[in-house]
Amino acid sequence: MFKTLLGALGTGSTEVETELFTPGVQPGQPVQGVIRMRCQDRPVRINGVSVELITRAEREYDDGEQLLDMAFAQLPVFGPFELRPGHPLEGRFELLTPWETPITFYDGRHLHGTAVAVRTRVDVDGGFDATDTDPIGIGALPPQHVLLAAVESWGFGLRHADVEAGRVDRIPQQLPFFQEIEFGPSPRFPGLNQLEVTFLADPHGMYVVLEADKRAMMFAPGRDVQDAIRVDFATFQQVNWVDVIGQRVHLLAR
Template sequence: MFKKMMASLGVGAAKVDTVLEQTSVFQGESLRGLVKITGGDVEQHIDAITIKLNCEMKVESDDNGVSYQTITLGHVCATEPFEIGAGEERHVPFTLQLHDEIPVTAVNARYNQCKVWLETELDIDFALDPSDRDYIEIKPLPVVEKIISIIEQAGFEMVKADVESGYCRGNGFESVSGCYQELEFSNGAFLDKKEIELTFILNGNYVHCLTEIDRRFSGGDQYRSFTLSRSATEGEIRQALLPTLGL
């Protein structure tokens, strides 16, 4: 009885550890791995194993305050309810498809505030639920990487990458997750300062891109959007970026 009481407080309870096949993946891929559950000092009933794909987003309030909140961009329940004995070990495989709007974290930004992780939770009756957090590197698709490279070749530096709360919309597409990533570039000029913000949304074999252009003396932001196939050539990418770089 004492051991059961202590397990309900998290002492000597079952433990969880998620082992991924890869911790670095491209946009649009799937995460695969094993959830390892190790029984504690007593037998326990596991109602569910839930694996969540989370990221951190910036939320601005009406009074111009800023906070950071966790948003879940996908989850999977890895197993049906089961009993795990004291000291028993179980391995549960899982596959989780990345959300099309998951932010890219593998970017060379001066200030990279983008974080993506898996949160694995055991649902145990009358106990502190054990959990495990594993950070994931999300790499840009080659077409996205080329867009970034062409902008940098035009004299811009990526100064910030973050995830904003809300929705964005372009010509023929719009976001659905409740957050969107912004990659902010600046040409570093003083008199002719220009900033470009990029947001990418995957959709099957296509990549949508929304650009926001801000010039110091332009009198307001301007928006452009375009869509490219994942296999777009460098010439097609440069042509799509011309209106943005030419403003």
């Protein structure tokens, strides 16, 4: 469906439609689509049209937190050009999703709290209009699926996932945010309130960050403890990840 974008900027009735050919991908795969533009009454000078991925992230402050729309993986599609009435224009694109893109689906389940979309940006006379946004599903990579299933096998129940603005300490990271996938407590680890999993992937493998919320004990306050595992994509199928996750969580729970 065409959407009117630029009327508020005094450029006439200019419309844009973005169609995605790939409604769902995995991190590292391309999103393919086409942008169609047309105008109704008079020519419009367009400086450029681009697409980008966008997700909503939480930024924490001393007195609370704020939700931010954070863009990443920007790609110019076409322009500059003059859009004329009766002469619609279209441009195809292939936008590569970064390996660290937050996932929104795992094991056929939507990860509530995380969303990713493709946003179309139109630059006209120095002004941007970015109202055309199309949601897209990001499925878990096979190694991510295996690791999440291993966590569930130890009795932790999947709750939700959110995206945090910032960086993970001492772990290589490309994007200015990271995803936390939260699991509720397991009866096998009564000393833990919850377990959070973060994936920071690259073309060759990924870091898996485990963060556990330890319950307060009689002589010890509650606190967060963290561990990280490096997974090699080429050899991950040779490892018993249920055993590895169990060993690491036992160490966190001590």
